[in-house]
Each structure stands twice: as C-alpha cells, then as structure tokens.
Amino acid sequence: MTRRLLYSYLGLALLVLAGLEIPLGYLYARGETSRFSQTVERDATMLAEVTEENIEEGNTTELPALIGDYTARTGGQVIVVDRTGVVLAASGSAVPTGTDLSAEPDIATALNNRPATGTRTDTGGGDVLYATQPGASGTTIRGALRLTYPMTMVTDRVHRVWLALALAGASILAAVALVAFTLARWITRPLRTLHRATTQLADGHLTNPPDATTGPPELRELAATFTHTATRLHQLLDAQQAFAGEASHQLKTPLTALRLRLENFEPYLDPRAHDSLDEAVGEVERLARMVHGLLALARLENTATTPEPTDLDAVLADRAAMWEPLAAEQHVALAVTGTTAGWVWAIPGALEQIIDNLVANALRVAPPGTTLTLTRAPGAELHVIDQGPGMPQADRERAFDRFWRASDSHHDGTGLGLPIVRHLVRASGGEVTLHRAPGGGLDARVRLQPASPASAFGGRRSATRGSSRSGRAAATAR
Template sequence: MTRRLLLSYLSLAALLLLCLEIPLGFVYSRGERERVTNVAMDEAESVAEYASLSMSMGRAQRDLPGRVARCAERIGGKVVIVDPSGALVASSHRLSAEETRGLATRPGIAAALRGAATQDVRTSTIGGVQYLSVAAPVARGTFKQGAVWITLPTRMVQDRVHHVWMLLALGGLAALTAVTLIGFAIARWTGRPIRELERATHKLADGGPATPVAITKGPPEVRSLAATFNRTAARLEHLLASQRAFAGEASHQLKTPLSALRLRLENLEPDIALHARGSLTAAMTETDRLARMVEGLLAMARLDESAAVREPVDLDEVCAERHRAWTPLFEQYGVRLVLIGDHAGPVPVPVLAVPGALEQILDNLLSNALRVAPLGSAVSIDVRRPASHERRFHPRPAGPSRVELHVTDEGPGMTEEQRRRAFDRFWRAPDAPKGGTGLGLALVQRLTHASGGEITLRAAARGGLDAVVELPPVRGRDRDGTTVTAPHRPLESTAQRVP
C-alpha cells in the first residue's frame, strides 16, 4: 500500500511539474530570443544614426571602421555598413571578395537599401554557424545613404535557453525529491494501521488468537475498518470456541454412557434367547460404531484447539512399521497388504509432518481399504519421491516435487462426485460397508493439512481407489547438521488407531 500511495503522489507531482515547467520553458525561450532581437535592432539603429552623420560630414572612411569594431565587440557579433549601391563601406571582420559582391543581394540588406520602415530579422547559417541577422537603413531625411547589417550567433541564445531548461529540470527534480520524502512519510502513516490489520488477519487465519488492533491511528475510514475487524474477530473467536467446547464436552459426556450401555448389553447376552441374539449383536455393533464416532468427534475437537510444529519424519520407517502392524489383520480377512519398493534401504525419505500424524493417516487409509477390499485382493503402500530423493541403485522416472504416499485398493472405487464429497464429515457412500462413521477421511485430511500437505482420491488402475497423500520433503540442514523445520498452522494429531 505504501508503494502504491507513493507512486500516486509522485505521478501527480510529476504531471503538475510537467504542466507548469514545459510552458514556462517555452515562454522563457521565446522571451530570450525576442530580447536578443530587440537588442540587435537597437544597436543597428544606433549605428545607422552614427553612420548617417559620418557620411554627411564626409568622415565615413575615418570614423566608421572603429565604430563598427567597437559595436561588434560589445554585442559579440558582426557589423557591416554598405552604401546605397551595396558596396562595402565598413566591416567589423574581413570579408572575401565573393561575400563583398553578394552583400547587396542579401534579403535584409536589400530591404534596408529600399528604405523599408521595418527592420528585416532573419535567422540564417553562415560558415556553418547559425546567425540572427538585423538590417536597418541609413538615411538622412529622404536621402538614402546605405544600410547597416548586424549578425549575432544564436549559440549565445541557445546556451541561455539550455541553462534555463537545466535550472527548471533541477528544480523539478528537487520538488520530486521533496514530494517523495513527504509522500513516503504520509504513506507510511496512512498504511501503518492497514499493515497492523494485515498482520492480525494473517495471525487469525493461521489459527492464532484474535488480537485486537488499535483503532486510534490512521484516517477515519481505516479506524472504522479496524473497529469492524475487531468485532468480527471477537465474534468469530467466540463462535469457534463455542463449537470446540460443544464438540469436546458432548464427546466426553457421551463416552461414559456408551461404555455403560456396551457393558449392559454384554451382561444381557446370557439371558437372551438364541433367536434374539442376532438383534443383540446388531445393537452392540451399533454401539461400537457410535463409540468410534464419539472418539472421532473428540479427536476433531482436540485438533481444533491445539497447536503443533512440523518435524522431520522418516516415511520409510513409518510405512514399514504400519505394514508389520496391519499384516496379520489383513491376512485374517484374506487380503494381501503389499509394501512396494525397498523401504528399509540406506537412503530415508524425510518429510515434514506433525508428530504421530503419518501413523494415523496410514491407519485410517488402511482401515478404509480393508473394509472395501474383496477376498483375495491386494492393498498396496507405495512412496514416490521427488527426483532429488531417488535412490542411486533404484532409479525411477522423474518424480513429483513432493513426496507422495499412495494407498491403493482393488475395491469398487468411487465415482468422481463421491470422491469430491468423501472428505465431508459424516458423509458415507451409499454402497459403503456397514460399521463406518464417515469421519476417517475427514480426519485424514485435517492431519495432512496440519503437516503442510494435500490429499486426493483418484481412480486406481484396477478399478479401486488410490488415496494420494502429498507431503513436503525436508529441504536441507543447517551448519551444525540439524534438519531445518518450519512451524505450521495449529492442529494436533490425536485420532484413534484402528488395530
């Protein structure tokens, strides 16, 4: 904002200076030329009066050469006097024979010899130098005695004009410098409350507390905006706190009754007839499902109210450990759990993630995959690295810019519309197996975002679902060998593990 305000001030000041200085420069240039022309005319008339008197007294050859020399020296130009026939009488400088013969044909001298009432002012080039010429008639009464021709080099006028333009430019530059300093101070003063608002907004967007901003600084519009932001931030913080408190308190309050209900149902089993035990089993299953849903809500509430810092995590090690933990359960259901590639090699795949998040992401994805995997099918875990993380002895094509964790099943898969809605809380596909809560993928998405990554669902090559978790790799290490990490938005991985 400061830069934009300063540019607007400078643009207006530059436009104003151009509108003032350019016309002023042209007016002065024209005035300077007119002044020099008037001076030349006055000198020509003065020399013409003196020449007329000298010619009348017969002293032209004795007096006029000295007079024209002094006049030429005084004005810095050239002075020539001719008789009525155009023959040279006196000159302040040496003329060639050709120039002497052509004096009478010069327009200014010819007009003066005809006794023109006005002087002829012309600008011409003589010997490569541009001159301003003035001619005046020499006459005594009605008797024509000759003409006086004065030429002045225009370089003097041009130098004065250029000097004035330079002064105007320097003045304009000084004015722009002053406008820059004053405009920068005004822009900083105007933009300071806006910058405070921006910092408070970023802090609020990153999950920080709603810190009120000062409403006593800046223009009235900015103060009004700050007051509105404070009210909005306070209301938003109150609503979020109420939502988190409700979810957390309701989950805590429901856990004890559900545990008691489960225990009572188990105690009823010996007293239930054989034909009614199916209903009892269904009731216990629904109770377990409700308990898992309450645990998920409690985990969501804790995610919203806690803060975490991302740390380097060895994704290879996590994948291998979760593969060992889940393999017996997969075998029990007749499904193979495949770990693709060598995840125990000498080159790890460090990624930045919230502590404990990767384990719970894998647990939820593997639990969903096992629920939909057909008998005899396979579920695979695969890690695809960026090109800079590829192993030396296991080359692959150029990888993605982030580390990708793929959990792929061979189940029925999802339609494109279902994949878009899969991360909504409590949403379950119409043909989904019983027992789910609709919170697993929502929790996975929150954990992935907390770790600075993204998760997408894609159609697998064999018709199932490919859950892709993209995570930021560790970029480098500092001088003492410590891995560089970065804080992230507040979230805590507290979801329950399935096995």
C-alpha cells in the same frame, strides 16, 4: 503499499510541475528571443542613422572606429555598405572592405529602403540573428547597415533558465518525496500491523494485535474492529473446544452404560431376539465411534498447525509393522513397495493418522487371501492399494463427504475416516484422491510436498509420534 503511495504522490507532483514549468520555460524562451530581436533591431536602427550621417557628410573614415567601439562594448558584428552594396567598414575581418554585398537578400532589401530581420548561418557554421537597416533620409538611400549577433547569446540564457527550472523541480520533487514517504508510512502503519496480525491469526494465535492508535481514522477503526473480531473468534473457538472436550466425556459414559445394559439383557431374552440384540449393540458401538470421530474432526479443524519436515519412510515402516498383525488376522497380506520417498511436509502426527485411516478402510473391504499394498511413488506420493470391490466414479467423488457411505456398503463405518484424511492432507499442503486400482480395488493416492534436507531435522520429532496416536487414529477410522 508504501511504495505505490509514494509513486502516486511523486507522479502527481511531477505532472503538476511539468504542467507549470514546461509552459513557463517555453514562454520565457519565446519572450527572451523576442526581446533580443527587438534590441538588435533598435541598435541597428540607431547605428544606421549615425552611419548615414557620416556617409552624407563624407566622413567614412570614422566608420571603422564607430562600429569597432560598438562591437567592443556589445559583441555584435557590424557591416556598413554604401548605396551600391560595397562594404565601407566592417568589424572584424570576416568581410574585407570593398566587397560587393549587393546580391545578398537582406542587403538588397535594405538598399530598397526596407529593413530585414531574421536568422542565418554564418561562415563558421553557427546560427546568428541579423538586423539590416537602410541608411536613408526620406527616399534617398545612402547605404545600409547589417548588425549580427550569435544566437548562443540567447540560447545560453534560455538553457540556464531551463536548468534552473529543472533544479527547482528536482528540489520540489525531493521535498515532496520526503513528505510523501512520511505520509505513506503513517497511512500504511496500521495496514502493516494488520497484516502481521492476520498472519498470526491464521496460525491460530494473536500475540500482537494491530495498532489502532496511529494512521487515518478509517484504518484505526478497521484495526479496532479486527481486534474485536479476532478476540470474539478466539472466545468462540475456546468455547467450541471446551464443548468438544466436555461432550467427549459426557457422551462416553452413557453410551458405555447403554451397551452394558443391552448385553445384560441377553440371558433374559428369547433366543430369537439375540440377533436383534447384537444389532442394537453394534449400533451403539457405531454411535460411539461416530461420536469419537466427530470430536476428533472438530479438534483437527480448530487446531492450526504449521507443517514440519517428516520422514515418510520411517513413518510408513512403523505403521506397516503395527498393522501387519491385524492384517494377518484377516488373512490379508501387507506389502510395502516403491523407492525411498524421503522427507515431506506434514503437520505433526498427520502422516500416522493418514496411513492408519486409509489402511483401516482398506482392510475393512479387503477379501481374505488378497494383498494390501503401500507404494511410494516419485514426487512424495503414497498409494494405498487394496484388492476389494472398489468404487464407481460417482462414489469416489462423494467419498470425502462427511457421513457418506456407499449404497452397497455392508460394513459398519462411520463415514468420517476419509474426511479426516482429507483435512490432514490439505493442512499439510497436499492432496488426496481416489482412483480405480489396476485389476480392481481402490487406489488412494496421497501427494505431499517434498521437504528439503536442510530442514529435515525438524521432522525427526514428528516421525516418532505415531505410536501414541495410532490407536486413536485406527479407532476413528473404524
């Protein structure tokens, strides 16, 4: 933003300078040309009167000395002709004495007792300003005089003025740039500190609040408001996390006690009520799992963690080894296929929980004698494929909604496993989708961002955290 403000100030200054200096230079050039033309005409008139007197008195021999002295003083070139147009004297050697110039337009005009002024190209190819005046007394024409000056005498002065204006404009622009840069830095300082603060807040902490002491009043107020909002947000998050912890502790005990009391009723109930008692105990267990799932999801949403490089192959091998005995108890084979996936970006511990939740959901619907396949595909993609009943398209689109369960579902899931998976995958910079598996069943596809080998050392710690979290993840998914 500093650069844009600086460019806007310089553009405005340049526009103002152009609006002032260009007309000024143009007016000076016109005025200088007009003054030069008037000076040449005045000198030509005066010289024509003097030469006319010399011609009238027959002192033509004094003409070369007269015009030579003028040329030496001013640099102008003078040609004097008689009434027939024959050169009587000329400064320099461009036109020899005795040359007939009566055919030239300005000479012919002057011999008709009318002055002529204009520009022409001389024999050297340069532009000259000429003033041709008749040498006459009344209506008697005794000759004519042509006075010429090179136009460079005017253009050089005009160019010097344009150069002076350009240098003045550049100096002004430099001064404006210095002032504008200082002003832009002053204006944008609160914005820069605000940007750093928002970045820190997005990462879950605010160690450097935005500067609310410098900059325009509006930005100082914005920085102060942001700091107040961030502080209030931290207070709310801390309160919510404290509530989650307290609720986890407070709800766990009465649910456990309620289950024990229901189980203690069994010896005193009619055998016909045992089925209802079992259903009640199952619902209490499901409620406990739902409470744990809600608290786990709340903790995930309140925790901002930066993804780290994680070894997908190591985590997958570890989780497959953990789930294989559980799958065998349900007479379901667990297979790991595909090429080596390498390192991927994931928040710490996310891969373990993602795999545990997906495998737990797949085992819940997998019929005995089928195979649950964990496949690694190119592009840091993981597939969890079961051979269960699958889901229709409408159900797959709603499967990631909280507490949603398919209408034909007969298992005791809480409807929180897939929402937790989606939150973990998106927090890691990836995406999870559900597809129909070939031959029936469901294909849960997790696509993550590949991590570069240079940064993979940071993921080695993440890849070894699965053991401590697998139990919690599996319990949450179920």
